[in-house]
Amino acid sequence: DAKTTQPPSMDCAEGRAANLPCNHSTISGNEYVYWYRQIHSQGPQYIIHGLKNNETNEMASLIITEDRKSSTLILPHATLRDTAVYYCIVKSNTDKLIFGTGTRLQVFP
Amino acid sequence: DTAVSQTPKYLVTQMGNDKSIKCEQNLGHDTMYWYKQDSKKFLKIMFSYNNKELIINETVPNRFSPKSPDKAHLNLHINSLELGDSAVYFCASSHRAGEEKLFFGSGTQLSVL
Numbered sequence: 001d002a003k004t005t006q007p008p009s010m011d012c013a014e015g016r017a018a019n020l021p022c023n024h025s026t027i028s029g030n031e032y033v034y035w036y037r038q039i040h041s042q043g044p045q046y047i048i049h050g051l052k053n054n055e056t057n058e059m060a061s062l063i064i065t066e067d068r069k070s071s072t073l074i075l076p077h078a079t080l081r082d083t084a085v086y087y088c089i090v091k092s093n094t095d096k097l098i099f100g101t102g103t104r105l106q107v108f109p
Numbered sequence: 110d111t112a113v114s115q116t117p118k119y120l121v122t123q124m125g126n127d128k129s130i131k132c133e134q135n136l137g138h139d140t141m142y143w144y145k146q147d148s149k150k151f152l153k154i155m156f157s158y159n160n161k162e163l164i165i166n167e168t169v170p171n172r173f174s175p176k177s178p179d180k181a182h183l184n185l186h187i188n189s190l191e192l193g194d195s196a197v198y199f200c201a202s203s204h205r206a207g208e209e210k211l212f213f214g215s216g217t218q219l220s221v222l
């Protein structure tokens with residue numbers, strides 16, 4: 001069972017920040033928040049993960065609320081190539097990686 | 110160089126046939142996986158191997174038999190193919206079991222006619 005809730009779809013203008021929300025109100029203390037994305041006709045791609053602190057890498061930023069019940073993935077300057085399905089996944093180190101239905105992000109010119 | 114490569118990319122076959130999908134990773138990872146993505150785009154784990162040993166075996170028909178000759182390869186053999194086996198199959202690898210960062214191949218689209 002997926003432990004996260006995401007909006008089914010979002011739009012974003014090219015060059016603007018894309019903010020993708022995820023609710024995980026039942027997250028446990030040893031569970032991390034992971035984000036993957038799947039561009040059409042490709043395999044899923046790891047983006048970022050975090051436990052409780054905000055994280056940033058070359059692809060995105062992850063903001064986790066203080067109570068850890070929700071998080072936001074931020075693509076600071078979305079491009080057309082960022083159009084994809086984005087998956088928010090909660091898991092511990094011993095869990096399997098289970099994908100939900102994700103958010104379909106459409107970046108438009 | 111492709112990190113996780115799987116062949117073939119497309120596979121069209123008749124019901125009842127036996128087919129194999131091959132997967133190789135050149136990342137030096139210990140753990141490999143097979144995922145299935147059905148027509149509704151749900152992505153589900155099927156198997157996981159760590160250093161050639163099976164560690165995850167989801168509720169998958171025993172017509173599906175993974176084989177890991179070494180830790181760089183995880184092949185998937187499917188016997189007596191059925192219409193419902195039509196899907197995209199993704200191979201993946203990670204540095205170790207439980208690792209958060211999986212590297213996925215580009216998928217094999219299997220169509221059973």
